[in-house]
Amino acid sequence: MATVKVITLGCRFNFYESEIMKSKIASHCSDNEFVVVNTCSVTHEAERQSRQAVRKVIKENKSAKIIVTGCAAKTSQRYFEDLDGIFKVLQNNGKNDITEHIDLLDQKCAKYGENAFIETNSPLFFTGKARAFLQIQNGCDNFCTYCVVPFTRGRSKSLPVDIVLKNISQFVTSGFDEIVLSGIDIASYGRDLGEDINLCSIIKKILKNSPVRRLRISSIDPSGINDELLGLLVSENRVMPHLHLSIQSGDNSVLRVMRRKYNREKIIEVCNRILEQRSDVVFGADLIAGFPAETDNMFANTLKLVDEANLSLLHVFPYSPRSRTIAANMVQIPREVILERAKVLRQKTKEAKLKLFQHLLNKTTFGVIEKLKNEYIYGKTHSFLPFKIHNPPNEIVKNNVYHIKIVGFDEGTFIAELI
Numbered sequence: 566m567a568t569v570k571v572i573t574l575g576c577r578f579n580f581y582e583s584e585i586m587k588s589k590i591a592s593h594c595s596d597n598e599f600v601v602v603n604t605c606s607v608t609h610e611a612e613r614q615s616r617q618a619v620r621k622v623i624k625e626n627k628s629a630k631i632i633v634t635g636c637a638a639k640t641s642q643r644y645f646e647d648l649d650g651i652f653k654v655l656q657n658n659g660k661n662d663i664t665e666h667i668d669l670l671d672q673k674c675a676k677y678g679e680n681a682f683i684e685t686n687s688p689l690f691f692t693g694k695a696r697a698f699l700q701i702q703n704g705c706d707n708f709c710t711y712c713v714v715p716f717t718r719g720r721s722k723s724l725p726v727d728i729v730l731k732n733i734s735q736f737v738t739s740g741f742d743e744i745v746l747s748g749i750d751i752a753s754y755g756r757d758l759g760e761d762i763n764l765c766s767i768i769k770k771i772l773k774n775s776p777v778r779r780l781r782i783s784s785i786d787p788s789g790i791n792d793e794l795l796g797l798l799v800s801e802n803r804v805m806p807h808l809h810l811s812i813q814s815g816d817n818s819v820l821r822v823m824r825r826k827y828n829r830e831k832i833i834e835v836c837n838r839i840l841e842q843r844s845d846v847v848f849g850a851d852l853i854a855g856f857p858a859e860t861d862n863m864f865a866n867t868l869k870l871v872d873e874a875n876l877s878l879l880h881v882f883p884y885s886p887r888s889r890t891i892a893a894n895m896v897q898i899p900r901e902v903i904l905e906r907a908k909v910l911r912q913k914t915k916e917a918k919l920k921l922f923q924h925l926l927n928k929t930t931f932g933v934i935e936k937l938k939n940e941y942i943y944g945k946t947h948s949f950l951p952f953k954i955h956n957p958p959n960e961i962v963k964n965n966v967y968h969i970k971i972v973g974f975d976e977g978t979f980i981a982e983l984i
């Protein structure tokens with residue numbers, strides 16, 4: 566079997582695709598040693614780190630065949646192609662059949678499914694992990710003014726319904742109780758497949774056709790949460806009570822210039838309607854600090870939105886201009902202002918999490934054990950909150966669900982007790 570190491574940067578999406586590439590290369594007869602760097606270029610910093618990671622891999626793996634892929638393989642293509650020591654620069658759309666791209670076909674040991682979604686009973690997939698990821702949609706048609714993804718991942722493409730169901734049942738057969746549906750723009754799932762297929766209908770089909778115990782949605786554009794989907798999220802217990810919203814800003818004029826398809830009133834309305842019907846839902850959000858033309862008042866609207874929409878788990882991105890995007894040609898805000906706003910937003914994140922803790926103190930919930938380390942066990946609640954338990958009893962089993970009570974808070978992690 567070929568030996569393969571994968572270094573992954575960026576989004577959950579990349580981590581999912583890294584699992585695919587790892588198992589495909591590993592299953593082939595080859596004496597070669599491969600190192601795949603799955604890069605990211607969502608921000609300038611991410612691209613800098615990707616270039617750095619590749620240079621480090623070249624230095625530390627002299628005898629290996631080094632493959633650079635991911636979004637920076639597009640935005641830094643020339644840079645990587647000019648680097649000595651690179652075996653292959655592979656674009657995102659080549660990941661699924663990486664073996665063909667690196668001429669391993671004739672050395673096959675095992676045969677996988679033809680299309681992008683291979684047999685999941687591969688023991689290598691998410692081995693030992695508490696949850697498995699299934700990529701049901703890739704690419705994007707939205708061309709938000711700050712984003713390179715449509716240029717690096719191409720147009721939106723959905724995984725056919727029968728393949729989704731096939732993969733779900735194989736994950737369940739492989740012993741996974743929890744599956745995360747992921748997509749670059751998951752709200753557009755099904756648009757390229759036909760009239761009556763969309764995110765809501767595929768979730769219903771999965772819940773109807775499979776005994777999967779817990780289903781999660783990776784992250785979603787707020788404009789994709791229509792009444793039907795909202796109704797499903799609040800009424801179906803097998804859909805986990807956590808939504809990560811790609812919000813980006815809390816100011817309507819900034820949202821307009823970003824070309825986002827919702828306004829702050831829509832976000833507040835959706836979040837509050839969900840909480841009225843399912844109070845254990847926790848909201849996460851992506852927020853960009855320092856988008857071109859964002860004034861102090863506009864930034865203040867983003868800070869206010871965190872409270873108005875009950876957002877608790879925030880991912881903060883200091884804006885960075887990406888070549889080929891419209892926003893890169895706009896008048897930029899000074900870097901120190903961008904970084905200062907990101908700092909303020911990160912402080913807001915801590916306050917929001919503390920507020921959530923005060924709300925959850927002494928309340929009970931359920932959580933999955935993800936790892937045991939020293940005298941602690943760590944896990945995530947069904948609302949995707951990180952928790953830890955001190956001195957657990959020996960019979961605790963990794964990846965199992967336990968009834969817990971929230972009793973404390975320590976640097977962003979909830980302290981819990983078993984009930």
Ligand code: SF4
Nearest residue numbers: 705707708709712714
């Ligand atoms: S929806 Fe906008 S931000 Fe998200 S991937 Fe598409 S273009 Fe990028």
